[in-house]
Amino acid sequence: MASHPTIPGTDIYGPRTFTDKEVFPVPVDARPAFEYLASSTPGFTQDRPAWDTVSFTGGSEPTIPGPIKASVVAVALHAMCGLAANELLELRDERPVRESAVAVDTDHAGLCLGSTFTTYINGEDVSTLDGSNALTSLFDRDFEQGFRKGLAGRATAIN
Numbered sequence: 001m002a003s004h005p006t007i008p009g010t011d012i013y014g015p016r017t018f019t020d021k022e023v024f025p026v027p028v029d030a031r032p033a034f035e036y037l038a039s040s041t042p043g044f045t046q047d048r049p050a051w052d053t054v055s056f057t058g059g060s061e062p063t064i065p066g067p068i069k070a071s072v073v074a075v076a077l078h079a080m081c082g083l084a085a086n087e088l089l090e091l092r093d094e095r096p097v098r099e100s101a102v103a104v105d106t107d108h109a110g111l112c113l114g115s116t117f118t119t120y121i122n123g124e125d126v127s128t129l130d131g132s133n134a135l136t137s138l139f140d141r142d143f144e145q146g147f148r149k150g151l152a153g154r155a156t157a158i159n
Contacts, residue, residue: 009067019067025060026072026106033069034076043081045087050097053086054079058106064113071110078109 004024011015036043038051045051056079062071082102090097120127122139129135 027056063110
């Protein structure tokens with residue numbers, strides 16, 4: 001997969017793993033991750049000029065520091081969603097995908113990964129509430145809310 005120098009990571013991360021010799025900024029590292037995921041995802045467009053409509057901007061540091069490329073993968077998946085959305089817009093508006101653009105801010109796209117424990121409810125963080133089993137009492141768990149209502153109605157668009 002890597003088109004740049006890597007070091008075997010077998011001793012640290014296990015067999016068939018590698019670590020980059022050089023740390024790349026997230027916007028630069030996102031391009032090969034996007035192309036790898038796009039090329040190996042069944043049914044995803046293989047139109048390289050469409051892939052070229054995707055651009056990555058943002059800070060060089062990942063939202064989750066370390067050698068695991070969770071932020072880079074999250075950014076690449078956001079780009080794939082944007083490209084798929086442009087394909088849907090092509091069907092609806094007849095504007096060719098190659099004339100559209102997908103701009104992914106790597107800081108924003110990776111933010112969800114770093115924000116898991118930043119939510120507070122009534123002054124308590126979610127991990128504390130979860131540990132005390134208080135989350136179950138905070139929210140109504142009736143997801144159906146009757147036929148054609150609530151989540152079932154929104155998810156299926158059956159009204």
